[in-house]
Amino acid sequence: MFSAPSFLASYPQPHKKISDLFRRISTERQSNYKLITEKLSVLLKNAAEKLKKDSFNILSVGCGNGAGGDFLIFEIVKNFVVASRKKTSMFYQAIEEDAAELRFFKESADSWSSENRQLNSSFRWFVGSWQEFQTETKSDSTKFQLIHFIHSIYNMDVENTLCDCIKNKLAKGGLIFCLVADPDNPLKRFYEAHPSFHTPIISSEDVVSVASKNGWKYDCFQVPYQIDLTEMFKESSADGKLLMDFFTKTKEYRSVAEKSELEQVEKYWLNDSKVADDGKRKTFGKVCAVIIYKF
Numbered sequence: 001m002f003s004a005p006s007f008l009a010s011y012p013q014p015h016k017k018i019s020d021l022f023r024r025i026s027t028e029r030q031s032n033y034k035l036i037t038e039k040l041s042v043l044l045k046n047a048a049e050k051l052k053k054d055s056f057n058i059l060s061v062g063c064g065n066g067a068g069g070d071f072l073i074f075e076i077v078k079n080f081v082v083a084s085r086k087k088t089s090m091f092y093q094a095i096e097e098d099a100a101e102l103r104f105f106k107e108s109a110d111s112w113s114s115e116n117r118q119l120n121s122s123f124r125w126f127v128g129s130w131q132e133f134q135t136e137t138k139s140d141s142t143k144f145q146l147i148h149f150i151h152s153i154y155n156m157d158v159e160n161t162l163c164d165c166i167k168n169k170l171a172k173g174g175l176i177f178c179l180v181a182d183p184d185n186p187l188k189r190f191y192e193a194h195p196s197f198h199t200p201i202i203s204s205e206d207v208v209s210v211a212s213k214n215g216w217k218y219d220c221f222q223v224p225y226q227i228d229l230t231e232m233f234k235e236s237s238a239d240g241k242l243l244m245d246f247f248t249k250t251k252e253y254r255s256v257a258e259k260s261e262l263e264q265v266e267k268y269w270l271n272d273s274k275v276a277d278d279g280k281r282k283t284f285g286k287v288c289a290v291i292i293y294k295f
């Protein structure tokens with residue numbers, strides 16, 4: 001099951017081993033779930049109450065295998081449908097360029113919907129990029145009550161993507177939900193201090209700036225998360241080496257780096273972390289939910 005922390009998602013093809021490591025040492029996924037449960041669920045309920053048709057349409061862009069939030073959204077939609085006793089059905093359009101991830105999602109969603117028949121759900125699976133989907137659906141008039149990007153907007157043209165959604169794909173009264181890294185995230189701070197490792201990272205600022213430039217109403221919420229860096233300071237730790245390689249984008253960084261540069265990098269992370277009550281050395285970031293509304 002793959003879900004990368006937000007700053008890791010800005011890498012074009014995050015490495016599975018690193019993604020798994022971050023799942024163990026970072027609390028980011030819990031923060032994502034908190035934003036979906038506490039913020040998105042209320043808005044979905046309101047949007048469903050205003051729904052004139054009987055189908056609640058959701059577009060999930062860069063859904064991965066669905067574990068990052070899609071199944072949580074299914075549950076939320078199911079719960080308010082059951083609570084309201086409305087005969088609402090859910091139509092879910094998933095877009096993902098990684099065929100294996102989408103196949104995994106489809107299998108899990110098939111079994112989810114057969115176990116949750118109180119919600120009449122139907123799915124469409126698009127294997128390919130968002131850009132290909134945009135081209136192929138140019139004349140499609142389907143409108144969605146929710147369009148979401150759960151840590152998936154990082155490699156897209158933010159302005160083109162959001163404008164197309166607002167203009168052509170989002171229903172009136174609907175919302176776009178973007179989970180993105182906060183501008184003050186650990187990797188960005190590190191790159192700012194070490195320009196030689198630099199990679200531009202899309203953050204909530206980029207989404208907010210498109211929304212305000214276009215005069216759209218939006219909200220922004222943040223939930224903190226932490227990453228346990230303890231292993232990175234242990235020379236013999238395999239996890240620690242992997243983490244160091246990831247931050248510096250250098251294979252076997254501990255062995256190949258100049259001693260003085262390695263010391264500098266270690267010193268940086270010592271300063272950008274602190275020892276928590278459980279004795280682990282942690283660095284901190286925030287996940288942002290930028291929510292854009294269409295009236």
Ligand SMILES: C[S@@+](CC[C@H](N)C(=O)[O-])C[C@H]1O[C@@H](n2cnc3c(N)ncnc32)[C@H](O)[C@@H]1O
Binds near residue numbers: 008061062068130151
């Ligand atoms: C960090 S993962 C997040 C996956 C999922 N939303 C989650 O939270 O677990 C980003 C996903 O977006 C997909 N992705 C990135 N750029 C994409 C694009 N242009 N079109 C379609 N999928 C894209 C990647 O393949 C990857 O599965």
